[in-house]
Amino acid sequence: MFMFEKAVVGSRRYWLWILGLFAVIGVGFLNYLRQLEVGLAITGLNRDVTWGLYIAQFTFLVGVAASAVMVVLPYYLHDWKVFSRVTILGEFLAISAVTMCMLFIFVDMGQPHRVMNVILHPTPHSIMFWDMVSLSGYLILNAVIALVTLSAERKGVAPPNWIKPVILLSIPWAISIHTVTAFLYNGLPGRSFWLTAILAPRFLASAFAAGPSLLILFCMLLRKLTWFDAGREPIRRLAVIVTYAMIVNVFFVLMEVFTVFYSGIPEHKLHFEYLFVGLDGHNSLVPWMWTSVILAVAALVLLIVPRWRRNDRILAVTCVIVFLSLWIDKGIGLIVGGFVPSPLGAITEYAPTLPEIAITLGVWAVGALIITVFYKITLSVRESLA
Amino acid sequence: MSMDRKSFLKITGCAVAGAIAGGKLGGLVAGAEDAEYLPAPGALTARRWGMVVDTRKCRKQEGCKDCIRACHQAHNVPQIPDKTREVKWIWKEKFEHAFPSQETEYPNEELHGRQVLLLCNHCDDPPCVRVCPTQATWKREADGIVMMDWHRCIGCRYCIAACPYGSRSFNWGDPRPYIPKVRADYPTRTKGVVEKCTFCEERLARGEMPACVEACPEKALVFGDLADPNSEVRRLLRTEYTLRRKPELGTRPEVFYIL
Amino acid sequence: MRDRGWILLGLALFIALVTFPLWYNTALGVAPKQLQLEKAKGEACVYETAYMRQHHMDVLMEWREQVVRRGNHLVKVGGKTYEMSLTKTCLDCHRSKERFCDRCHDYAAVTPYCWDCHVSPEEAPVVAARARTADER
Numbered sequence: 001m002f003m004f005e006k007a008v009v010g011s012r013r014y015w016l017w018i019l020g021l022f023a024v025i026g027v028g029f030l031n032y033l034r035q036l037e038v039g040l041a042i043t044g045l046n047r048d049v050t051w052g053l054y055i056a057q058f059t060f061l062v063g064v065a066a067s068a069v070m071v072v073l074p075y076y077l078h079d080w081k082v083f084s085r086v087t088i089l090g091e092f093l094a095i096s097a098v099t100m101c102m103l104f105i106f107v108d109m110g111q112p113h114r115v116m117n118v119i120l121h122p123t124p125h126s127i128m129f130w131d132m133v134s135l136s137g138y139l140i141l142n143a144v145i146a147l148v149t150l151s152a153e154r155k156g157v158a159p160p161n162w163i164k165p166v167i168l169l170s171i172p173w174a175i176s177i178h179t180v181t182a183f184l185y186n187g188l189p190g191r192s193f194w195l196t197a198i199l200a201p202r203f204l205a206s207a208f209a210a211g212p213s214l215l216i217l218f219c220m221l222l223r224k225l226t227w228f229d230a231g232r233e234p235i236r237r238l239a240v241i242v243t244y245a246m247i248v249n250v251f252f253v254l255m256e257v258f259t260v261f262y263s264g265i266p267e268h269k270l271h272f273e274y275l276f277v278g279l280d281g282h283n284s285l286v287p288w289m290w291t292s293v294i295l296a297v298a299a300l301v302l303l304i305v306p307r308w309r310r311n312d313r314i315l316a317v318t319c320v321i322v323f324l325s326l327w328i329d330k331g332i333g334l335i336v337g338g339f340v341p342s343p344l345g346a347i348t349e350y351a352p353t354l355p356e357i358a359i360t361l362g363v364w365a366v367g368a369l370i371i372t373v374f375y376k377i378t379l380s381v382r383e384s385l386a
Numbered sequence: 387m388s389m390d391r392k393s394f395l396k397i398t399g400c401a402v403a404g405a406i407a408g409g410k411l412g413g414l415v416a417g418a419e420d421a422e423y424l425p426a427p428g429a430l431t432a433r434r435w436g437m438v439v440d441t442r443k444c445r446k447q448e449g450c451k452d453c454i455r456a457c458h459q460a461h462n463v464p465q466i467p468d469k470t471r472e473v474k475w476i477w478k479e480k481f482e483h484a485f486p487s488q489e490t491e492y493p494n495e496e497l498h499g500r501q502v503l504l505l506c507n508h509c510d511d512p513p514c515v516r517v518c519p520t521q522a523t524w525k526r527e528a529d530g531i532v533m534m535d536w537h538r539c540i541g542c543r544y545c546i547a548a549c550p551y552g553s554r555s556f557n558w559g560d561p562r563p564y565i566p567k568v569r570a571d572y573p574t575r576t577k578g579v580v581e582k583c584t585f586c587e588e589r590l591a592r593g594e595m596p597a598c599v600e601a602c603p604e605k606a607l608v609f610g611d612l613a614d615p616n617s618e619v620r621r622l623l624r625t626e627y628t629l630r631r632k633p634e635l636g637t638r639p640e641v642f643y644i645l
Numbered sequence: 646m647r648d649r650g651w652i653l654l655g656l657a658l659f660i661a662l663v664t665f666p667l668w669y670n671t672a673l674g675v676a677p678k679q680l681q682l683e684k685a686k687g688e689a690c691v692y693e694t695a696y697m698r699q700h701h702m703d704v705l706m707e708w709r710e711q712v713v714r715r716g717n718h719l720v721k722v723g724g725k726t727y728e729m730s731l732t733k734t735c736l737d738c739h740r741s742k743e744r745f746c747d748r749c750h751d752y753a754a755v756t757p758y759c760w761d762c763h764v765s766p767e768e769a770p771v772v773a774a775r776a777r778t779a780d781e782r
Contacts, residue, residue: 039577040541041559046470050543050556110541110556110578117520117540128519128544189513189635190550267486343632344483344552348470421707423717424726462764528716535713536762568764568772570732576761591718 003154006380007373013225014376021369028362031355032107040110042355048342049350051108053360056335058104060210060327061097061367062181063203065138067211068094069174070241076167082233089230090215091146092374094174097211098139100367107359127183134177141170146374154381178203185338193271193338196259202252203330208245210326212238213319218375220316228379232312239315243303246322250296253329274347275337282347285336288328295325428593432611434510434530435585436640437599438622439503443606453503454478456601460586462574464557464564473555475583476505476598484631485643497645503607505598506553506583507631507639508532514545514554523580530612530640531585541578550635554582585609612640680752683744686737691722702757705731736765743767 010018035042045052071090075083106112123129145167152159182200185191216238219230260268273279275289302308302318309315341347352360444450457463457476466472478501482489485502493499508525512532515525522538523545525531546554560577568574572588575581586596594600599607610619619642622628628642690697692704708729711717720729728734739745742765750757764772 039557039559041471041577043558045558047472047552047555048470050546105542108542110543110580111539112541114520114538114540117522117538121520121538123519123521126517126519126544128517128542132519184544185547188517188548188550189637190632191547339547342552343550344479345486346483346552420722422721423711423715423729424719424721425716426718426728429718524714526716533713537709537713562772563776565776566773568769568776570764570766570769573762574764574772576758587716591716 003151003377003381004373006377009380010376014372017372018369021365021372024365025362025369028359028365031358032362034355035107035359036112040108042353044351044353044356046348046350048346048348049336049339051335051339052350053332053352053356054104054108056331057360057363058101058108059181059203059335060331061101061104062135062178063207063326063330064211064214065094065097065101065135066174066178066204067207067215068142069171070208070212070245071215071238072167072174073171074237076164077171080237082231082237086215086219086230086234086238088146088150088378089218089375090211091142092371092378093211093215093218094142095139095146095374096367096370098135098142098177099370100363101135102139103363103366104360107363127180127187131177131180131184134173134180138170138173138177141166141173145170150378150381154385156385175204178207190343191338192265192267195268196256198252198256202249202256205245205249205252206326206330209242209249210323210330212242212245213322216242216319217316217323218371220312222375222379226379227383235312235315236310239303239309239318242319242322243309246296246299246303249326250300270341271337274340275333279341279347282340282349284349284351285333289333292325292328292333295321295328299325426591426593430590430593430595432529432617433613434611434640435508435590436530436610436612436619436642437505437585438608438619438626438628438642438644440606440608440622440626440644441500441502442644443604444503444602445500446604446606450603451478452601452603453598453607456597457583457586459567459569460572460589460597462561462565462568462572463581464561464574465566466561466564471558473557473561473581475555475581476503478502479504485629487632487634488629502643504551504553504631505641506532506585507551507637507641508583508585510638510640511636513548513550513635513637517544517548519544526587531587532582533584533587534580534582536573536575536579536581539579541580543580545580550632550637551639554580556580678752680749682748683739683741685739685745690738691720691725691727691734705735705759731759731763732765741767 031042043052043054068090071083071087074080075087106115109115118129118132145163148163149159179200182203185194186196186199188194216235219235219238222228223230257272260272270279274282275285277283278286299318299321302314302321309318336350340349454474454476458465458474461475463475464473481497481500481502482493484504488497508531510530512523512525514523515532518524519542520538520540522535522540524533524535526533541556543556546556557575557577557579561575562568565574586594586598589596596607596609599609608618608622610617612619612623614620622644623642626644628644630639630642633639692700697704708720708731711720712729718729720727736742742760746760760768
């Protein structure tokens with residue numbers, strides 16, 4: 001079924017990696033069982049900061065999922081043949097990321113066994129409802145597209161014609177998942193930090209930098225560990241995409257900074273002050289945020305200078321830097337920063353607990369497992385064709 | 387047998403799905419057709435419930451917590467020692483936190499630091515209701531109360547993010563160990579659900595005023611029908627200068643304050 | 646299908662394992678457990694006993710919907726009016742949750758979550774006592 005038999009044969013190294021992932025998943029799962037028993041009290045969340053690591057990972061990973069469009073769009077819409085070997089890698093990355101998104105939402109729920117209530121009582125005026133629709137739709141689209149094109153490749157035939165409109169649909173759909181995710185936050189009257197129309201564009205820009213960075217790293221990793229070589233050209237083109245997206249992202253952030261500080265409205269300003277200088281001595285996120293800024297500047301320099309961008313070794317480092325910078329920005333600062341100070345002016349800090357981190361790592365390991373298995377299948381299919 | 391593996395899986399899959407769907411439908415036996423459901427006869431009703439908090443009267447009794455105690459006892463609200471995870475339906479907060487935009491750098495010595503009673507505003511356009519993905523919280527059409535259905539809440543905490551007044555609390559763990567005098571005529575909550583003030587809808591149904599209103603020794607809390615021009619709340623709004631919390635957000639709170 | 650023998654053997658083993666408790670108990674001659682439920686105080690339930698036995702959960706779900714979401718608190722059935730309340734109306738006749746609800750739910754191996762929030766009068770002091778000890782800790 002779906003060529004899964006190809007994922008159960010592999011080298012010793014492959015199996016060690018899979019085993020390691022299962023171990024991390026197992027630890028995460030045990031901690032989740034404890035969370036089911038005790039409640040979300042095992043996390044570092046509190047009255048004022050009610051969303052933390054889980055929802056932040058969800059937000060970040062929606063971006064990674066949406067970024068598949070950065071290979072799908074050039075390949076299918078502009079006929080960039082160079083992406084023919086990497087497009088499917090992007091689609092599988094999307095499948096893995098969306099699955100992690102759903103798991104992060106699930107582990108964040110206080111009453112997970114009531115999850116079907118979202119479907120039993122559909123509520124169009126809730127953005128959360130639309131997020132569920134867009135995420136599950138995107139998962140199905142990518143699963144269908146990737147598996148249909150891969151099995152056509154295996155049989156050595158052209159993919160069926162009906163898949164073309166499905167692929168075209170997946171392009172605006174990718175934009176929609178991250179737009180709707182931004183709408184989750186920027187439609188809330190009392191949360192000034194998120195109350196900005198540039199949130200969705202900013203989300204998309206950072207996503208189109210972080211996702212393709214990850215894809216470049218995967219291509220390099222595959223070249224190193226397997227027979228598969230995506231080629232230099234796709235990596236170079238992806239690097240150009242990362243460059244533009246990162247520039248646009250930093251530009252958007254600076255626009256935000258200007259609006260907030262030039263207008264000087266305290267409710268908007270306080271959140272930035274908390275993140276970058278601290279408020280009333282509460283400053284646990286300050287080192288993180290400045291790390292993110294420094295990494296972003298370094299990444300821009302390394303990306304913009306053509307010689308450095310075209311150097312594979314430097315590019316690998318740059319991609320790690322881009323990913324880390326954006327992960328801190330979106331995976332920590334953006335969510336927690338929106339809650340501090342609270343609407344009543346309270347400053348309560350948040351730090352994830354060990355069980356919370358273990359559950360988070362467990363979900364990431366599920367994502368890694370999914371991507372490993374799908375990449376393994378893809379490579380096996382292509383190996384047997386070669 | 388000429389069935390290949392794929393079609394075997396397809397057929398068995400369909401059969402299992404069908405059996406599950408059939409079982410579900412079979413369970414929905416229409417019973418109790420002759421039942422007739424009625425509202426309670428002696429209930430207090432209004433077209434738009436609202437409240438006026440007279441902080442001048444409230445202030446007369448320094449440190450009085452009668453309303454808070456009455457409410458929290460009536461509703462099995464847990465007394466959680468960890469302040470960062472407490473559950474509260476009605477509580478006191480400093481003036482400058484309750485009305486942040488009213489604060490200046492030259493504080494009025496009467497207002498600054500004054501304890502103001504806060505509770506759910508039962509907004510006319512409640513953001514919490516807008517965002518709830520399951521309609522576990524909704525605004526009652528009949529009387530405007532922003533209700534909670536604790537059976538349906540999935541604990542996503544979107545409503546807490548949406549509420550600009552901090553009126554909602556989440557049960558991070560099992561609340562029961564922190565309820566000193568549990569009463570059987572009102573449910574407790576369980577871990578993983580959000581809770582808040584319901585304007586004592588269960589007391590209104592019995593013909594009683596909200597617990598906080600009844601408990602106040604100074605009669606500082608006035609509860610009534612905002613849609614009725616002759617009600618006491620409307621009289622106060624006509625004659626006194628009142629404030630709403632964060633009116634600029636367009637939520638139209640139905641709790642008003644006389645300073 | 647060359648693996649037919651193995652598949653059939655596997656299926657047979659699976660069925661044998663799953664039904665093990667049944668034939669094991671039959672072989673040992675264990676008598677089925679008798680369910681002893683406390684008799685209700687009142688004359689008749691809101692609906693007939695046979696109907697209630699099968700559908701009390703549906704009735705309770707409907708009551709919950711009516712009370713919480715529609716603001717109806719009373720139900721009129723066959724000329725009689727009842728307050729729709731688990732702890733006030735149901736437990737008024739079925740005095741003991743422990744000897745009625747719990748006993749049957751244990752027998753049927755179901756764990757409804759009603760009692761995660763709703764408190765029976767007999768249990769209220771127990772919950773309170775537990776809270777006090779937690780307080781002292």
